[in-house]
Amino acid sequence: MLSAFGRLRYQESQFSQWQMDVSRVPAPPFGESSRAEWLADRFREIGLAEVQIDQVGNVFGIRHARPGSLRANRFVSLSAHIDTVFPTSTPLHIHQQGTRLYGPGVSDNSAGIAAILAIAAVLGSSQVLHALPFVFIGNVGEEGEGDLRGMRHVFETPRWRDSIAYSVIVDGAGSDTVVAEALGSRRFEIVARGPGGHSWTDFGAPNPVVVLARAIQALSETPVPAAPKTTFNIGVIRGGTSVNSIPESASMRVDLRSTSMIEIDRLERALRLALDRAMDAENRPAAVRSIRRHSTVQCEIVEIGNRPAGELDPASRLLKVIRAVDAHLGNSAIVQRASTDANIPLSLGREAIAVGGGGTGGGAHTLQEWFDCTGRDLGLRRILLTMLALAGIGE
Ligand SMILES: [Zn+2]
Helix, strand or coil: CHHHHHHHHHCHHHHHHHHHHHHCCCCCCCCCHHHHHHHHHHHHHCCCEEEEECCCCCEEEEECCCCCCCCCCCEEEEEEECCCCCCCCCCCCCEEECCEEECCCCCCCHHHHHHHHHHHHHHHCCCCCCCCCEEEEEECCCCHHHCCHHHHHHCCCHHHHCCEEEEEEECCCECCEEEEEECEEEEEEEEEECCCEECCCCCCCCCHHHHHHHHHHHHHCCCCCCCCCEEEEEEEEEECCCCCEECCEEEEEEEEEECCHHHHHHHHHHHHHHHHHHHHHHHHHHHHHCCCCCCCCEEEEEEEEEECCEECCCCCHHHHHHHHHHHHHCCCCEEEEECCCCHHHHHCCCEEEEECCECEEECCCCCCCEEECCCHHHHHHHHHHHHHHHHCCCC
């Protein structure tokens, strides 16, 4: 055990090398395949078994339980998302200055990828035995429009859905948080379309901009609870042709968030009702005044994102374990609410947390992103102890 801890400190140069190497392999949303290949090669090099890439591009590698374990069909998973927010054209200038690494994605989530490689490598070169096997996963599709598709697929695959007992997710830098509450979100694009027309001669034709404006007005007055915290946002609005045209179309993007699925459902109903009423109000006089057929405004509502909410039971084994590990390490960490890959297992009632990969980082989702390796070993020890405590070493 001591030797494993020692390696987590003394192999830092290897960890930062992996971190820079992986950052140089582009992984835009829906374009993660070369990074997946890179990670599969590293998984093989460090001795993980049954290394494979599934049909959506998730990478898996296994470390078996100790021989004779009776619980070898229940896994502890350690995962990190491999996708970034950066489009293919982004120049990936990754460089190191002292203990700091710089470049797009270097912390989110190359720090997570380096962490799972570090844990797998250190276990591989030590004699530590454990009763539950480990599955290491580099998953696709965590960021933005990826909409958690990688982790969703893991938990739709019978082999993993039925066997992963605990999910530990590494996302970004840090050792001082544990995400145990999954912030859910549902996102819509709403396109309102009407007959359009000339501002003077077609006056009275229903106006898609006005429909959206009425709906926004109504939605913005919808009460939301402070607990569970629930929010909504109209983030983008577009539409129209010119100042003297009645628009043929207008669109908006709406983001609804809560830790409670009930509140998200309630907000979605409020949004749909607001749109129905706005169309009624705008179309009714138009039906009387206009002589043109099909002259009403209609709305198309397209769901563009759906991240389920969930919460780790305060009495769960996983929360007790991470708290005990933090107490043992003298590490003070706070429980946080966020949207991560943990949303998927948590929404299914499974035990899952997301933590950082140690060190510190900043500038996520910008070209100025950085990661500082100082103190990375604390974050890694925290993850390793959590994995071993979950897996059990005796029996
Ligand atoms: Zn991330």
